[in-house]
Amino acid sequence: MKKSKENSPHYSWGDGCSGWHLVTSQTLSVIEELMPPKTQEKRHYHNLSQQFFRILRGKATFEIDGKIFEIG
Numbered sequence: 001m002k003k004s005k006e007n008s009p010h011y012s013w014g015d016g017c018s019g020w021h022l023v024t025s026q027t028l029s030v031i032e033e034l035m036p037p038k039t040q041e042k043r044h045y046h047n048l049s050q051q052f053f054r055i056l057r058g059k060a061t062f063e064i065d066g067k068i069f070e071i072g
Contacts, residue, residue, distance in 0.1 A: 005032060015039050 001007070008020040016036050023030035029049075037058060053060065055071055062069045 003030075008032075014041065 003022040005020045008022050011019050011021075013019065014035075017033065017039055019031050019033045021029070021031055043063075053062075053071070059070055059072045062071065
């Protein structure tokens, strides 16, 4: 079955943000998120996980190792 927002578990977080768990296993997690303009996640880090972001519209700002990156 093709996974999409329509057939995946949904959760809400932050100020109007949404997420959908497209894949959840011991070795892989794929989450699609919708973040309205001017929203942000709480500052956090991952000891073991890696993250991949694909920005479809707008810009995202990341702090990595003390450096600020703005991605469109």
